[in-house]
Amino acid sequence: MFNSRKKYKIMNAVIIGVSSGFLIILIIAFLKQLHKKVIYGLILSGIGFLYVGFVWTDLQALVTNTIQAIIFLFLGYYGIKNIFVLAAGYFLQGCWDMLYDFFKVPGLIPPHYDLFCSSLDFTIALYLLAFNKGVSAKKILHNVAIYL
Numbered sequence: 001m002f003n004s005r006k007k008y009k010i011m012n013a014v015i016i017g018v019s020s021g022f023l024i025i026l027i028i029a030f031l032k033q034l035h036k037k038v039i040y041g042l043i044l045s046g047i048g049f050l051y052v053g054f055v056w057t058d059l060q061a062l063v064t065n066t067i068q069a070i071i072f073l074f075l076g077y078y079g080i081k082n083i084f085v086l087a088a089g090y091f092l093q094g095c096w097d098m099l100y101d102f103f104k105v106p107g108l109i110p111p112h113y114d115l116f117c118s119s120l121d122f123t124i125a126l127y128l129l130a131f132n133k134g135v136s137a138k139k140i141l142h143n144v145a146i147y148l
Contacts, residue, residue: 017123018120021119022123024120038080041079044079045072048069049073051065052069055108064103083128090128
């Protein structure tokens with residue numbers, strides 16, 4: 001059973017992650033002269049490399065995280081051309097964050113980083129899908145069908 005202090009830390013991680021996601025969205029909205037897809041693609045590619053920085057002292061974790069970072073680099077790159085790929089990249093990064101603890105990894109990742117980062121990633125993914133100009137349910141289903 002969780003004690004109240006642990007529940008507080010877990011909720012803090014989620015609240016800070018969602019708040020950070022909204023803050024990123026707000027800052028990018030004010031940068032009207034910049035291409036938003038490029039900024040979101042750059043952020044997605046950078047997020048993957050954070051794990052590399054955390055685990056550089058463990059070779060197995062370093063190789064695993066370098067591979068995932070390269071995958072998210074490409075998702076960020078191709079997401080610049082297609083908003084649905086970009087949103088899928090953020091969603092997959094959030095899933096990676098949640099599943100990361102199931103790998104045999106040394107305790108090199110900061111505590112509750114999975115909750116913080118996944119809530120941030122899911123917030124941005126939902127924003128990219130929900131508030132993209134010209135997004136309709138029909139268009140979303142069509143694009144999902146193309147990638148399946």
